[in-house]
Amino acid sequence: MRERFASGFDPFVIPFVIGMIFVLGYCLIAMVRVVCQLPKADRKRFLLSLITPKYIWMNVRDIFLNCLIHVKLWKRNKVLGYMHSSIAFGWFMLIVLGHLEVMLFVPERIRFFYYPIFFNYFVAETEQTLQGALLMFLMDFFLLLVLSGIVLAIIKRFVSRIVGMRRTTRLSVLDQVGLYSLWAIFPLRLLAESFTAHISGGSFLTIPANWVFRQFLGNDLNALPTWWAYSIALCIFMCVLPFTRYMHIPAEMLLIPMRNAGIKIRHPRKGFALLEVYSCPACGVCIDACPMSVRKANLRDCTVYLNRMLRRGNERRIAEISDKCLLCGKCSAVCQVGVQGPELRIAQRERRKFALSPSYADLDVRPMAEAVAGSGGVLYFAGCMTQLTPSILRATGSLLDKAGVSWKMMDPDGGLCCGRPLMMAGRTEQARELIAKNVEIIRASGCDTLLLSCPICYRVFKEEYPLEGIRVVHHSVFFQELIAAGKLPVQREDGLRLVWHDPCELGRGCGIYEQPRAALAAAGEVVEAGKNHAESICCGGSLGSLSLSFEQRRPMTQNALDNLTVADPDQIVTGCPLCLATFVRAADRPVRDIAEVLNEHC
Amino acid sequence: MDFGFKLSPSSAVNLDTVDRRRYDRLVQLQPDALTCIGCGSCSATCTSASWTGMSVRKVLLGLQRGRDEEVDKMLSGCMLCGKCTMVCPRGINTRQLILTLCRLDKNGEVVR
Numbered sequence: 001m002r003e004r005f006a007s008g009f010d011p012f013v014i015p016f017v018i019g020m021i022f023v024l025g026y027c028l029i030a031m032v033r034v035v036c037q038l039p040k041a042d043r044k045r046f047l048l049s050l051i052t053p054k055y056i057w058m059n060v061r062d063i064f065l066n067c068l069i070h071v072k073l074w075k076r077n078k079v080l081g082y083m084h085s086s087i088a089f090g091w092f093m094l095i096v097l098g099h100l101e102v103m104l105f106v107p108e109r110i111r112f113f114y115y116p117i118f119f120n121y122f123v124a125e126t127e128q129t130l131q132g133a134l135l136m137f138l139m140d141f142f143l144l145l146v147l148s149g150i151v152l153a154i155i156k157r158f159v160s161r162i163v164g165m166r167r168t169t170r171l172s173v174l175d176q177v178g179l180y181s182l183w184a185i186f187p188l189r190l191l192a193e194s195f196t197a198h199i200s201g202g203s204f205l206t207i208p209a210n211w212v213f214r215q216f217l218g219n220d221l222n223a224l225p226t227w228w229a230y231s232i233a234l235c236i237f238m239c240v241l242p243f244t245r246y247m248h249i250p251a252e253m254l255l256i257p258m259r260n261a262g263i264k265i266r267h268p269r270k271g272f273a274l275l276e277v278y279s280c281p282a283c284g285v286c287i288d289a290c291p292m293s294v295r296k297a298n299l300r301d302c303t304v305y306l307n308r309m310l311r312r313g314n315e316r317r318i319a320e321i322s323d324k325c326l327l328c329g330k331c332s333a334v335c336q337v338g339v340q341g342p343e344l345r346i347a348q349r350e351r352r353k354f355a356l357s358p359s360y361a362d363l364d365v366r367p368m369a370e371a372v373a374g375s376g377g378v379l380y381f382a383g384c385m386t387q388l389t390p391s392i393l394r395a396t397g398s399l400l401d402k403a404g405v406s407w408k409m410m411d412p413d414g415g416l417c418c419g420r421p422l423m424m425a426g427r428t429e430q431a432r433e434l435i436a437k438n439v440e441i442i443r444a445s446g447c448d449t450l451l452l453s454c455p456i457c458y459r460v461f462k463e464e465y466p467l468e469g470i471r472v473v474h475h476s477v478f479f480q481e482l483i484a485a486g487k488l489p490v491q492r493e494d495g496l497r498l499v500w501h502d503p504c505e506l507g508r509g510c511g512i513y514e515q516p517r518a519a520l521a522a523a524g525e526v527v528e529a530g531k532n533h534a535e536s537i538c539c540g541g542s543l544g545s546l547s548l549s550f551e552q553r554r555p556m557t558q559n560a561l562d563n564l565t566v567a568d569p570d571q572i573v574t575g576c577p578l579c580l581a582t583f584v585r586a587a588d589r590p591v592r593d594i595a596e597v598l599n600e601h602c
Numbered sequence: 603m604d605f606g607f608k609l610s611p612s613s614a615v616n617l618d619t620v621d622r623r624r625y626d627r628l629v630q631l632q633p634d635a636l637t638c639i640g641c642g643s644c645s646a647t648c649t650s651a652s653w654t655g656m657s658v659r660k661v662l663l664g665l666q667r668g669r670d671e672e673v674d675k676m677l678s679g680c681m682l683c684g685k686c687t688m689v690c691p692r693g694i695n696t697r698q699l700i701l702t703l704c705r706l707d708k709n710g711e712v713v714r
Contacts (some may be wrong), residue, residue, distance in 0.1 A: 003637060083619070169650075233627050274648065323698075344643040352705070353705070353713045353714060354704045354705055355704065355708075355713045356674060356677055356678060356703075356704040357678070357704070358677065358678040358679060358680055358681070358704075359678055360679070360681070363653050363654075384649045384681075384683035384684075384685050385683075385684075385685070385688075387685075388647060388685050388688060388689070413652070414649060414652055415649075416649070416653075416681065417649050417650075417681035417683040419681075421681065421682040421684055421697075422681060423680050425682050425697070425701060427682070434681065541688075542695070543682075543683075543684045543697070546695075546697060546698050546701060547695070547698055548695075549634075550693030550695070551693055568639055578684075578688075581688055598626070
């Protein structure tokens, strides 16, 4: 390879250089800003993680697998996975190989950072090119890979169903500019490299194209304009990138190390929350997943639009979207970059100002503490929602007696709320007061196990309560263990088909999927819902939503029921009193709590 | 000295002097409030009732009758557990109603 131009420069590289400097500068400033916005302890933790070998390995692996190969997308849909990894990995390889070529053939030019991108324009083929045949082949191969991805992307724009998506995001104007310039980059690169392939050399893609073009054009006049167009397309893409959804490319590379370091959202708009908002690729997977989007309602209230509104600072819509959400967590479960929709919304709710704030400091819990004092063993906290459905209460008590467990009820005459509903409403400070009161009672009892029959309580007891030394357990898990240990003689009823509804707080919230199914299998045949485990559909009754009305929730409940009854079970079984109460109103077959079902067969 | 009975302070309400701005604003923001039939299901199920005497029915009534102190005391005991919403035969979103009310100042303006 020899250079064609002594200066190593042509004016057409200027747009690319401008775009590159702009995007690098913008991302650098944004990155420093996000890191500076973290609370001090978090920042220290994050920076330390960057020099810890264990985290370095995790970060490199996760960035490679998620940003380049898009493993999660492959698991979701093969076509979608191929489309993304071909573009991302192909482009990455084009850049890497471009640098390799420059280092091999014209090492002194590596300091011009535009050189690897426009390498084929600046060099001419010589006899030694044979050494580069492999590189040229690889360059053409990866270009073909990217082009195949682009073709899929164009098809997906018009028929999103081929990639398994019913609905995709409505793009903003700038997003469209970004999208079309991204589409244009690679065909233009192919054209530009083809026009100069007889000088610079090429491989299976560019050489034949060059031959075809020369047959009817017969001159080189088209080469320079095409290189200009290629450079301009790159410039446009990079200049709009920070203001479009493509910001997720650089943002995700910072999000992954921060998440690995265990950083959480501490401020509704700054630091980690800001990073999550910018990491949203606006792919729209959350639109189909959202239980609110049933019957084409609330389509604009999914996490992808929350992120867009947060970027735009549209306060009215931010409040509306934040208040409406059921906080079921399904958008997080399906999100490819792991944007935490519910946590983002709770953070927005916490920001709200109130004229009147509740206070529970004056509540006297001593009588409750005295009533359970020194009981030891298992302490059963029914919680508000179980109090509202006494059949669960009775069944749980009966099962505990049958298993010979020494237990005491914490709130026989009604107790305090666990604090989770307050947290969901963004009143974390007040929730802490309730938590302190409840801890006082639990500590007085001297129990070793705290049993809960409500997943809403279970989650907050597990995550927020300082209960070291006390096992917090949901009743479905507790009964499964009793059955496995042979302490609960549950009789299996042949022909009884049961479907388990994964409550949001128990499944996605606490990761408990298998134990309830195992317990139910002792009583009957467990069949599966259409969507289950992490993708189970919220019953629609969630306390997470502040503004959804009864009528708006109804179709969501119906949709969840339709999903549960695809295998035509005899009974719908759940482990959440709120799901139960919600389903009972609309179901065409019995809805029971797991404790009721087990108690009946015991 | 306990006579087994006592004299209560007058509970007469002069509707002409009652400041209804908070209630009117609430109705404007949450028209659901108008559909309350005062059945008391919310009071019967309330977690906070046994601690602070909270009752959504009484809150709505108290607002219309100018019992602001009573209303504020009840509201500050609410734990937002959502049972009242579950049992309301009129399908009133009581949690939203309570949260909206907590955002209104004495003049019925939403605090920002």
